[in-house]
Amino acid sequence: MALKLLPPKREKTVSSAEQSQRANRTVLRRTLFLMILCGVVLFIPLIFTLYRLMIVEHDKYEELAINNQTRYTNLTASRGVIYDRNMNVLATSATVETVFIDPNEIATEMKDPANSNLLDHIARGLSEILDVETSFVYEQAADTAYRYKVIRRKISEELADQVREFINENEIKGVYLETDAQRYYPYSSLAAQVLGFVSRDNVGQEGLEAYYDSLLQGTAGKVVTSKGNYGSEMLYTYEKYYDASDGDSFVLTIDATVQSYLEKNLQNAIDKYGILNGAFGIVMDVNTGEIVAMSTMGSYDPNHYQDVYDEETAQTLEEQYQKALLLREGSPEYDAAMKAYNEAVAAARLKQWRNRCVSDGYEPGSTFKLVTMAAALDSGSVTVNDSFYCGGHEDFKGRDQTLSCWKSAGHGAETLEEALGNSCNIAFGHIGLRIGGEEFYDYINSFGFLEQTGVDLPGEAKGLFFSKADLSGASTASLISASFGQTFRITPIQLVRAVAAIVNGGYLLEPHVVSTVLDADGNVVQKNERTVLRQVISEETSATMREFMEFVVTDGTASNAYTPGYRVGGKTGTSEKIDEYDENGKPVDDKIVSFIGVAPINDPQYVVLVALDTPEYVAGTSYTPHNQYISGGLMGAPTVRDIFSDILPYLGVEPDYSSDDIRGVNITLPDVIGKTESEASELLSAKSITYRTVGNGSVVTDQLPSAGQEVPGHSEIVLYMGEEKVTEKTTVPNFIGYGVADVNWLANQYGLYIQAKGTDRTDVYVSAAYQDIPEGTEVDKWTTITVEFTTGGASD
Numbered sequence: 016m017a018l019k020l021l022p023p024k025r026e027k028t029v030s031s032a033e034q035s036q037r038a039n040r041t042v043l044r045r046t047l048f049l050m051i052l053c054g055v056v057l058f059i060p061l062i063f064t065l066y067r068l069m070i071v072e073h074d075k076y077e078e079l080a081i082n083n084q085t086r087y088t089n090l091t092a093s094r095g096v097i098y099d100r101n102m103n104v105l106a107t108s109a110t111v112e113t114v115f116i117d118p119n120e121i122a123t124e125m126k127d128p129a130n131s132n133l134l135d136h137i138a139r140g141l142s143e144i145l146d147v148e149t150s151f152v153y154e155q156a157a158d159t160a161y162r163y164k165v166i167r168r169k170i171s172e173e174l175a176d177q178v179r180e181f182i183n184e185n186e187i188k189g190v191y192l193e194t195d196a197q198r199y200y201p202y203s204s205l206a207a208q209v210l211g212f213v214s215r216d217n218v219g220q221e222g223l224e225a226y227y228d229s230l231l232q233g234t235a236g237k238v239v240t241s242k243g244n245y246g247s248e249m250l251y252t253y254e255k256y257y258d259a260s261d262g263d264s265f266v267l268t269i270d271a272t273v274q275s276y277l278e279k280n281l282q283n284a285i286d287k288y289g290i291l292n293g294a295f296g297i298v299m300d301v302n303t304g305e306i307v308a309m310s311t312m313g314s315y316d317p318n319h320y321q322d323v324y325d326e327e328t329a330q331t332l333e334e335q336y337q338k339a340l341l342l343r344e345g346s347p348e349y350d351a352a353m354k355a356y357n358e359a360v361a362a363a364r365l366k367q368w369r370n371r372c373v374s375d376g377y378e379p380g381s382t383f384k385l386v387t388m389a390a391a392l393d394s395g396s397v398t399v400n401d402s403f404y405c406g407g408h409e410d411f412k413g414r415d416q417t418l419s420c421w422k423s424a425g426h427g428a429e430t431l432e433e434a435l436g437n438s439c440n441i442a443f444g445h446i447g448l449r450i451g452g453e454e455f456y457d458y459i460n461s462f463g464f465l466e467q468t469g470v471d472l473p474g475e476a477k478g479l480f481f482s483k484a485d486l487s488g489a490s491t492a493s494l495i496s497a498s499f500g501q502t503f504r505i506t507p508i509q510l511v512r513a514v515a516a517i518v519n520g521g522y523l524l525e526p527h528v529v530s531t532v533l534d535a536d537g538n539v540v541q542k543n544e545r546t547v548l549r550q551v552i553s554e555e556t557s558a559t560m561r562e563f564m565e566f567v568v569t570d571g572t573a574s575n576a577y578t579p580g581y582r583v584g585g586k587t588g589t590s591e592k593i594d595e596y597d598e599n600g601k602p603v604d605d606k607i608v609s610f611i612g613v614a615p616i617n618d619p620q621y622v623v624l625v626a627l628d629t630p631e632y633v634a635g636t637s638y639t640p641h642n643q644y645i646s647g648g649l650m651g652a653p654t655v656r657d658i659f660s661d662i663l664p665y666l667g668v669e670p671d672y673s674s675d676d677i678r679g680v681n682i683t684l685p686d687v688i689g690k691t692e693s694e695a696s697e698l699l700s701a702k703s704i705t706y707r708t709v710g711n712g713s714v715v716t717d718q719l720p721s722a723g724q725e726v727p728g729h730s731e732i733v734l735y736m737g738e739e740k741v742t743e744k745t746t747v748p749n750f751i752g753y754g755v756a757d758v759n760w761l762a763n764q765y766g767l768y769i770q771a772k773g774t775d776r777t778d779v780y781v782s783a784a785y786q787d788i789p790e791g792t793e794v795d796k797w798t799t800i801t802v803e804f805t806t807g808g809a810s811d
C-alpha cells in the first residue's frame with residue numbers, strides 16, 4: 016500500500032521515496048501493461064479459483080458451511096459483475112472468509128475449570144495463524160455480552176483452512192468463519208472513476224458501484240432465528256437457512272480497448288507537455304449517446320482505493336505525518352496535527368476518486384464557439400455569406416473594457432467560416448450580439464447547459480451559467496464573454512453531448528454508460544436505448560456546422576488535429592481558471608487547454624473531448640519552460656489526433672489514405688526474406704514501399720529494417736541479395752525548430768526515417784515542435800523518428 020490512513024500512534028512506516036515509486040509503478044505499469052496481460056494472465060487464477068470453489072469443491076464447501084452455519088448471521092449475496100461492451104470483466108467478486116469469535120460463548124465455556132485457559136489458547140492460535148496481536152484478541156473477547164467480534168476479514172483460503180484445522184484439532188469453541196466477498200478490478204486503474212469501488216463491507220462507493228449499488232448487491236441470505244432469553248439480538252438458535260440471491264450484472268457501453276487508448280494518450284500528453292493538474296477525456300458515440308470511454312487522470316487503482324497515487328501528494332502527506340509524530344503523543348498539538356493529516360489524506364483520496372467528466376464544471380473557452388455558431392446560424396442571426404473584420408482590439412457598446420482578440424495584430428477581414436477557423440474573439444463578440452441575449456440563452460438552455468445530462472453516474476454537476484436577465488441586459492459584457500466561452504462553467508459531459516447534437520443533425524441525446532442489465536441467470540432485465548430529448552438545431556444547420564468544423568482542422572487553429580486517413584472536424588480551446596487565486600490573492604495564470612473533435616466529420620460517429628489542466632508555464636508568459644506555446648491547438652488537438660489514430664481503425668472506421676502529403680502513415684514491413692526480387696517488389700509496392708538492392712544473389716537474404724518494423728509510407732528500404740546485412744548506429748540530431756525540408760534532409764544525413772505528424776499547411780511557416788526520441792540518443796540506423804510539425808498560428 017502506498018499510503019494508508021494511519022491511526023494516530025507510532026508505527027513503522029515505509030520511506031516516502033519507496034511509497035512514491037510504488038504508487039507510480041502501480042498506476043502506470045498496471046494500467047498499460049496489465050491492460051494487455053490482465054485478461055489472460057491475472058484473471059485465469061481468479062476464474063480458476065471461482066470455478067474450483069463453485070463447481071469442483073462445491074460439496075466440500077457446502078458441507079463446511081453446514082457444519083459452521085449455526086453461527087452464520089449473514090450470507091453474502093454474490094455482487095454482480097461489471098463488463099465492458101465486449102464482455103470483458105471490469106469488476107467481479109470472489110468468495111473469501113472472515114474469522115470471528117463469540118465472546119459470550121468463550122466466557123461461558125471458561126466457567127468449566129477444564130476450559131479455563133480457552134481464551135489464552137485461542138489468542139495464541141489466532142495470533143500465530145492470522146498475524147494479529149494476542150492483545151487484540153483479548154480486547155475483542157473482553158465484552159462478553161457480544162457474540163460476534165471480527166478478528167480478521169477477507170483472509171485467503173489457505174489461512175482459512177489453517178483456522179479450521181486449529182478449531183478441529185483442538186476442539187476449540189467460540190471461533191468461527193463466515194463467507195465474505197472480495198471485489199476485484201482486473202484492469203486495475205482502467206476507467207477507475209467510472210467504476211468506483213466497494214467499501215470493506217461490500218457497499219458501493221463512488222462511480223457505478225455506488226450508482227447501481229442496490230441492483231449490484233442482490234439480497235443477502237439469512238438465517239431465521241429465534242431469540243433466546245438473553246434478550247440480545249446476537250443470541251439465536253438455528254431454524255432456517257435462506258439462500259442469498261445474487262446481484263444483477265451490468266454490461267457497459269465502455270470499451271476497455273478504447274478506454275486504454277484514451278488513458279494512454281492522456282498520459283502521453285501529461286508527460287509531453289508537463290501537465291501539472293491532470294487531464295480528462297470522453298469518447299462518445301454521437302448518434303446513440305453511448306459513452307465509449309471516459310477518463311480522469313491521475314487515476315487510482317480501485318483494488319487499493321485508499322492509497323494515494325499522486326506521487327507529490329503522497330510525499331507531502333508523508334512529510335506531514337512524520338512532522339506530527341515529532342509532537343508529544345496525546346498533546347493538543349499532536350491531536351491537531353493528526354487531525355489535519357487525516358483530513359489531508361481524505362481530501363487527496365476524494366480528489367483521485369472524482370470523475371471530473373461529470374462532477375466538475377470548467378470554463379470551456381473557445382470550444383464553446385461551436386455552440387455560439389450553431390445558435391447564430393440556426394436562429395438566422397448570421398448567414399454563411401456574412402463577413403467580419405478583426406483589427407485585434409475593439410470597443411463594444413455596453414462593455415467597459417476594450418475587447419482584445421487572442422491575435423493582437425488582428426485577423427483582418429474574415430468570412431463566417433474563417434471567424435470560426437481563426438477562433439476570432441472579436442467576430443464572435445459581434446455574432447453574440449446579433450443573436451441577442453434572450454435567444455442565445457434559449458439555445459444554451461436547449462443545448463442542455465442549464466441541466467444535468469442524466470448520465471447514469473453519481474455526482475453529476477450542471478455547471479454555472481449567466482441568468483437570462485444578465486445575458487440580455489444593457490451591459491453586453493456577459494453576452495460577449497459567453498459568445499466565446501468565457502466566465503462561466505459547464506461540465507465536460509454537457510459539452511460533449513451538445514457537440515454531438517451539433518454534428519448529428521441536431522438531436523440532443525441522453526448519454527449513458529450502461530448498455531444492458533442482466534439478472535443472475537443472465538436474462539436481460541433492462542436495456543438502454545438511444546434517447547433523444549429534443550432537436551436543438553436543424554439538419555441544415557448541422558450540415559453547415561460539419562463543414563465549418565472540418566475547416567477549423569484543414570485551415571484553422573486545429574491543424575494539428577489532422578489525422579492521416581480520416582476527415583476530422585473540431586474546435587480548439589484555451590481557457591482560464593475562474594475564481595482561483597494564488598497565495599497573494601492574485602488570479603492564477605493556470606490554463607486548461609482542450610480540443611473537441613468529431614470523426615469522420617462527413618459521416619459523424621465519434622466525438623472526443625480532451626482537456627489538459629495546467630501546462631507548466633513560465634510565470635507571466637504563455638510558454639512552457641521548454642518554450643512550447645500553451646494552447647489547445649498545440650496541445651489538445653494533437654492529443655485528440657493520436658486518440659483518433661488509435662481508436663478509429665479499432666472501431667472499424669475504415670481509413671482512406673489518399674493524400675500523399677508529408678503526413679504519411681506507418682507501414683509495418685512485410686517479411687521478404689527468401690523471396691525473389693520480383694516477389695519482394697510486388698509485396699513492398701502493395702504497401703507503397705520502395706527498395707534498393709545490395710548484392711547480386713537471386714533471392715533476398717536479409718532486409719533493413721527488419722520485418723515487423725514500422726516505416727513511413729513511401730520509404731525506401733534495403734534488400735540484401737546474398738550480401739551480409741550491416742547494422743550501424745547513429746545519433747539522433749535535434750529536429751525542433753526546423754522546417755519540413757530541413758528535417759528530411761537532416762534525417763537522411765543521419766540515416767533515420769521521419770514519421771511526420773501534424774500540419775501540412777503551405778501558406779504559413781511550418782516547423783518541428785516535438786520529436787519522440789530526444790537529441791543525442793544512439794539508435795540503430797534507419798530507425799523511425801516521429802516528428803510533429805506545427806504552425807505558429809495554432810494559438811487558441
Ligand SMILES: [Zn+2]
Nearest residue numbers: 405420426439
Ligand atoms: Zn480576431
